[in-house]
Every structure is written in structure tokens, then in C-alpha cells.
Amino acid sequence: MFHTLGELEPFWWVNLGQVYKVFKVVSTNRIGASGERLRQMLVHVGDSLETSHMELCGEFNGPAFSGQVIDTQCKTLPEGKIVKLTSVNKKPVEFHLAEVEVYAV
Known part of the structure; x- marks a missing residue:
């Protein structure tokens, strides 16, 4: 599990x-309270943490x-060694997931 401070992204x-x-x-949202904090999440795949250089897998x-178990199917088969999940918010909000699983071929 991880938990950030309140941030925009x-x-x-x-x-x-x-x-x-x-x-x-496949990601599992926080178990217990405050699960509704997660409103929009982007999943990117690439070779660096710079989102502009990564391919959007799905959202x-x-x-x-x-x-909640969130099954994000990739629209294509993006290639990379880095998988990045970003919570997109209109105001600073904490981001927390209990588990993340990456499936690849």
C-alpha cells in the first residue's frame, strides 16, 4: 500500500x-475509508517517468x-519498463492504492 500527501497529480x-x-x-483501491478520493487515474507505460515520453495505456x-478493483485494459500494447499511475485532481487530494498488478506479454 502507498499513500501520498494531497497533490494535484x-x-x-x-x-x-x-x-x-x-x-x-489491475489496481485495488484503498480498503476502508476514503476510497472516493480516487476520481480519475491515468496509466502510462514507457522508459522514463516523463509522462510526455510515455504511452497512455488507459484510464x-x-x-x-x-x-474497488480497477481493471485498466491497455488500448494498445504499450512497450516499456516503467508503469506509472497518476491521480488527476482539480484540487489537492491524497492518492492511495492497496495493490497494483501489471500484466504483460
């Missing part, structure tokens, strides 16, 4: 160690609920 990322073609990312448009 807080993010979480993972380095997969090598380049993969990603076909979906979630909520609001979410506590414990």
Missing part, C-alpha cells in the same frame, strides 16, 4: 526491470469506492 510508479508489452494493469474515471 500525485503518482506511483514501478520499474519492471526490462521492457515488456503491457496489456493491463479510470470514477469516483471509486473503498476496496
